[in-house]
Amino acid sequence: MGGDENGLRIQVVVVPLPLQGHLNQLLHFSRVIAQRGATVSFVATSAHIHQVRRRVQGWDLHNFDIRFKELPMPHLPAEEIDAQSSLMFPFHLIPLFEAVEYQLGSHVDQILGTICSENNNRVVIVHDSIMGWIQTLAKKHSVPAYIFSCIGAYYRLWMKRVSDQTWGLSPLNISLKRCFPERLLKYAMRQRSLLEPAKGYIINTFSTLESEFVHQGREELIYSGKPVWSVGPLLPQAFFNDERRLQLQADTECVIWLDRQAPASVLYVSFGSISSLSATQIGELADGLERSGQPFLWVLRISDGAHSSTEEQFDSACKFLKQGYEKRLEGRGFIVRNWAPQLDILFHKSTGGFLTHCGWNSTVESISAGVGMLTWPLHSDQFANSALITGELKAGVEVKEWGNAEENETVSAEEVEKAVKRLMRSEEGMQVRKRVQELKGEARKAVGDGGSSCKDMDSLLHHFSQSISY
Template sequence: MIQIPFIGKPCIETALGMMSGDTSGSKMRVVVVPLPAQGHLNQLLHFSRVIAQRGATVSFVATSTHIHQVRSRVEGWEFHKFDIHFEELPMPHLSGEELDAQSCHTFPIHLIPLFEAMEDQLGSHVDQLLRAICSENNNRVVIVYDSTMGWIQTAATKYSIPAYIFRPISAYYKIWSKRVSNETGGSSPFNISLKRCYPERLIKYLRRQRSLLGPAKGYIINTFSALESEFIRQGREELAYGGKPVWSVGSLLPRAFFNDERRLRLQVDTECMRWLDRQAPASVLYVSFGSISSLSVTQIRELADGLERSGQHFMWVLRISDGAHSSTEAQFDSACKFLEQGYGRRLEGRGLIVRNWAPQLDILFHKSTGGFLTHCGWNSTVESISAGVGMLTWPLHCDQFANSALITRELKAGVEVKEWENAEENEMVSAEEVEKAVKRLMTSEEGLQVRKRAQELRGSARKAVCDGGSSWKDMDSLLHHFSQSFSD
């Protein structure tokens, strides 16, 4: 168990331990449990920082491997300045069935055995940890867990710990998922099926997790009112949240990024940032498909050809996905070998292939970044909206198709890389389609309007997290609910 002591000055108006008339002097402990995938880890670590700023003591619970991963990739703040304690769980044993991270499947199926093994093997470890935390904190403990980790609720119920569900996906997803075809067939306005979004094995896992969420007290969403108020309202009316309270607390990014204090960089190779510094304002297309998905060799080559043919400046993070046991920083070059020989030299000065972990927030908030070709993971989507960067959407699996529809059809803050034709199976995006889509975002009048809309949303995101903003108020309400839960 690693504990990082608090050494900075907290940003706090009312200590949580003294709320609601409590005079015991015992500070509340908030236990945070993410799913071990980068986008989920990152969102809940940012959430931990925000509530620590408001006076909570946080226990961030994950395997030692994933604690190391998320700490090494933090951007824009120093975790040791906050009252966040990292509580290590052992890595579960994975049988020989661990699947290849470079599989041709668009969903990272190699992670499913990890999710299942955690549920099967770590229950007793979580039980012991919660028992110890309750004893150390006079039972003034609440727990916030990822909605895909419903098995955590069992231990929370055992110790009568008030539990809250963190949904690391959009509110729109609930609306969108009703429109897509189910597993038995049919079509949708988006021509995408659940079969294409989720492997059957993952569907079974997620259904099992949802069946365990009943005792939780409410839902926390990384979104904000100006972005999704209509869809949050629809979800409430349709009882998508079981009639329970819903708090919209996003964006969870460090305030420094909204204040243009953008040079808070990781101590890593900054070649990509120096390269961006040399480019014209809003001229670069940033290309990244996240940390847990990989493209096929054929698709990588089509994308490379399309980017070259577009004539636009671009920065491309080319990598294979994180493995179940570890991140893959040491394996970046293995993905780059799929490019045509001489590709990098041919595009020198106009295109940059990033072969290290890329500081995505610094890149998105940089003045030279004018667009983002993205897989539409919710984490990347919120970051791009917060930075005011228009998106070129290329969803691969899960909620990403819903996010693409939200970005392009509802918010008008992006354009789709293509219209999907085969609802059931993965489709190749041709070099011609890439070229056309990149030009559409970066050089057309439509693209200019998209980028203006993205800037408007950035202003709304900033307003939401400022004092008195919608997300600020929801966070206050949530922390008050935490404290009140002890008197229920």
């Protein structure tokens, strides 16, 4: 499947944005196309390659033809993560996006030139949608390039319907200033202006989840009249086959704790890898979880830094808990202080709900695991994803109704308690769990033989072959 019309292997150069959610999706994509016969060169900084390799779940990197091409870490200003801030966007990461383009562009150019010369230009590029500058290098080397979207079609559709000139309220009644700082909006708009030569769009989604919104996106020219392939969910087959425990090198402490809990009883709480809650918000969330009486597994840590993760600093967020909190909830609550194996947690039989920031990775993973969501968006595409989950898919409930504040308002302990009980114990919560189990079945079908995503992946690899110039 990964060869061209002469039976020669296709060389696919994959260039992700150096953030965990983006690195993770594109590494999973690399696994799938390598499994189908392509050779993959995964291009990222050495620090981020180390990070994403360390966090692999459910499959062995050594079993796939994925070659890591390391870039040097760009020079960045000293970063600060303000634990007292109510602004949730990780501002400390914006200089990284800019530095990768301006400081590492020549390094990517050199790697691409070497790969092209070694493979007689039987090369295609797949790059993150917010790295439009890769298209310029692709044109220089006469290599076809494809866009990988790490966000869903629903979000892109709503963003298109907001006037580029008026940047006021989105249809979700949330100001764009709350979702994105102006500096990032300007960066993203410039990157989008460079995407015109792209051959098409690849999305980590599947037909039942978003076919309606992919179709509307095509009609409204969100994808510029180019082909769109829905190839998700990009998860190891072991999870769909309930074989995940066979893939673990060793059981982690949190998974062992889950083994002791009742089926579908635990609320998993995580806000992803790039956001940190304020000290005040941590206190309210902790009180709300305690008052709910629900067993919970909480990943409480600071954001990944621009230089990738700093495991030794993760524990600092726990200092905002009241003295004796963990001791008092011992047995009912478990706090993870660093990175957690999210797939193993979500697919565990004891996990019954997910309090989530609604990042696209977490959204797709939770649906694939059949776990209903309690949505608590913080920034970026997360408010749109929350609307998709709760309004369109009926696969979750909101932790509260969100206003049009430019800063994230604090969610009180009372609101947390009420929302947890609503998801985990109410009739509405039961209907959410029933619906998300249906979506889990559809996700499994999509990636199975003859499924919609399987067919789209076949079509994509065929398009790779046809687009290669000699």
